[in-house]
Amino acid sequence: MTFLKKIVKWLIILLGLLIVVLYATDTDYLLKAVRTIYLKGHSTAYLEDYKKFDNQVVNNGTPQPWPNHKDYNTIQETESLKQINNTNGTIAYVIIKNDSIWFEKYYDGFDENSKTNSFSMAKSYVSGLMGKAIEDGYIKSLDQPVSDFIPEFSDGLAAKMTVGDLSSMASGTNWDEKYYSPLSITTRAYFDDDLEKVILGLKVVEEPGKAYKYSSGDTQMLAMVIEKATGKKMYDYLTESFWKPLGSENPTLWQVDSEANDLVKAYCCIASNAKDFARFGKLYKDHGKWNGKPILDSTFVAKSLTPRFPESPEYGYGWWLKDIGKKHFFMMRGHLGQYVFVEPKDNIIIVRLGHSKGPGDAIASFTPDIQTYIEEAYSMLGYDL
Numbered sequence: 001m002t003f004l005k006k007i008v009k010w011l012i013i014l015l016g017l018l019i020v021v022l023y024a025t026d027t028d029y030l031l032k033a034v035r036t037i038y039l040k041g042h043s044t045a046y047l048e049d050y051k052k053f054d055n056q057v058v059n060n061g062t063p064q065p066w067p068n069h070k071d072y073n074t075i076q077e078t079e080s081l082k083q084i085n086n087t088n089g090t091i092a093y094v095i096i097k098n099d100s101i102w103f104e105k106y107y108d109g110f111d112e113n114s115k116t117n118s119f120s121m122a123k124s125y126v127s128g129l130m131g132k133a134i135e136d137g138y139i140k141s142l143d144q145p146v147s148d149f150i151p152e153f154s155d156g157l158a159a160k161m162t163v164g165d166l167s168s169m170a171s172g173t174n175w176d177e178k179y180y181s182p183l184s185i186t187t188r189a190y191f192d193d194d195l196e197k198v199i200l201g202l203k204v205v206e207e208p209g210k211a212y213k214y215s216s217g218d219t220q221m222l223a224m225v226i227e228k229a230t231g232k233k234m235y236d237y238l239t240e241s242f243w244k245p246l247g248s249e250n251p252t253l254w255q256v257d258s259e260a261n262d263l264v265k266a267y268c269c270i271a272s273n274a275k276d277f278a279r280f281g282k283l284y285k286d287h288g289k290w291n292g293k294p295i296l297d298s299t300f301v302a303k304s305l306t307p308r309f310p311e312s313p314e315y316g317y318g319w320w321l322k323d324i325g326k327k328h329f330f331m332m333r334g335h336l337g338q339y340v341f342v343e344p345k346d347n348i349i350i351v352r353l354g355h356s357k358g359p360g361d362a363i364a365s366f367t368p369d370i371q372t373y374i375e376e377a378y379s380m381l382g383y384d385l
Contacts, residue, residue: 036191044179045190045335047091047116047355050271055253056235056264064247064291066275069100077105081376088337088369089355091116092274095377096349099282101275103380108355113250115271116353119334122254122270123219124280125238127167127318129226131300132241138229139163142317146221149228152200161208166222167317168308172206175217177363179335186216193258195220195265212312214363216267219318223266234264245295246279248272268335274351281332281342281349284319305330314366322366324374325385337367341374350377 036052037045077085077093085093091110095103106112133139142164147154153161157172165171178184189198199221206213223234230237235254243252255269256262283289284305288296304317314321320331332340337357341350352373360367378385 045117045119045268047336047353050115050117050253050255050269053255053269054257054259055255055271056233056262058235058239058243058252058254058270060248060251061244062247063249065249066096066278067100069097069102072101073103073105075103075380078376078379080372081380084358084369084372084376085354088358090352091355092351092353093373094274094278094349094351095380096278096282096351097381098347103377104274112275113273115250115253115273116338117268117334118270118272118277118332118338119268119336120216121277121332121334121338121340122266122268123216124318124332125242125270126219126223126226126234126266127304128280128283128296129234129237129241130163130167130222130318131296131304132237133226133229134300135297136230139225142167146225149225150200150221153204156204157207158204161204163222163225164308164317165208166218166225167304169212169214169218169315170209170308171215171218171221172204172208172210172213173202173215173217173221174205175202175215177214177216179363189216189220189267190265194261195257195263196224196261199224212309212315214315219267220265223264227263233262234266238270242280242283242295245293246283246290248276248279250276252276274353277332277340277353278349278351281340281351284330285342285344285347285349320366322370324371327385329374331370337369339370339373341370346383348377348381348383350374 036049085107091108092106134141142162144163145159146161146163147159161171176185178186181187189195192198199217202217227234250273252270252272255265283295284301287298288294288301304319306316307313307321308316320333322329327343329341329343331342337352337354339352350373357367358369375385
């Protein structure tokens with residue numbers, strides 16, 4: 001018994017020393033990572049982790065439910081779709097044809113109103129809010145310097161960084177996009193309770209505006225710019241600009257770094273459902289109009305869906321771009337395979353949410369699952385790609 005007491009005593013001492021070291025080295029965010037992710041059996045962020053963080057509500061207004069198509073749910077999933085949905089842990093799969101729900105199915109205990117983390121799909125919303133801030137006169141243009149809003153980036157190469165550079169992932173900062181390393185800045189940003197401090201610690205090491213490099217830090221900095229420009233919290237600006245006007249059926253949640261600092265995790269972490277996420281795809285499909293009413297400038301929408309850099313045709317301003325066969329898709333994408341795919345000419349929107357995207361690079365490329373989700377939807381519709 002005495003021996004066991006000594007072991008417990010030394011374990012407590014070692015744990016205390018570890019905690020002291022984490023705080024002394026400014027890596028105490030790892031304590032939150034262990035508590036919210038790793039002790040839950042996960043190796044990375046997961047669909048319902050928003051429940052473990054501080055959130056702010058994005059309220060909806062008068063709901064505008066999607067109408068059901070006359071052929072609603074008359075076609076079953078293809079065998080290939082069943083297989084990938086099962087293998088990758090799909091929780092929602094929705095096909096919208098001519099602005100009507102043509103097919104929808106939910107899995108693993110989730111339903112049409114279940115909230116799940118969108119992860120990087122949030123980047124499209126932030127870029128849209130930038131466009132709205134330009135339209136509202138808070139930001140002069142895509143070419144306005146970031147330093148006008150964040151003076152810490154006023155020297156050297158940083159002085160050349162523009163608002164548009166942030167939306168098109170061309171800031172030139174030293175952000176390192178690693179999701180599975182506990183010591184990466186991406187992990188720190190996800191768990192740190194002071195996101196502004198994390199972003200202000202970035203250095204601009206390449207000339208901004210010259211090349212695309214995927215960086216969640218760019219979107220986070222963009223949100224800070226938007227808040228400085230508008231004087232509004234991002235969750236409030238999203239509420240008034242898009243969530244209410246687009247007739248969302250449910251309020252949503254946007255994670256913040258902490259109650260005290262109240263800065264949204266702008267590069268991720270809007271928790272909602274498939275059919276409400278699809279609304280933003282419809283807005284861009286319809287050139288910034290919602291049911292005929294202008295919501296977002298059509299010129300900005302068109303620019304957003306065009307590659308900024310010819311050598312990086314996969315990205316515009318906050319949106320991913322991909323050709324499959326003769327079709328031209330734009331899409332919102334998030335960690336673990338959260339997707340809104342849009343083909344404007346066919347008037348098709350496909351939403352897939354789930355636990356995994358399967359094998360493939362997590363950041364820089366289009367993983368094989370994307371093509372499968374699109375191909376099988378088109379097969380069900382009887383359309384050619």
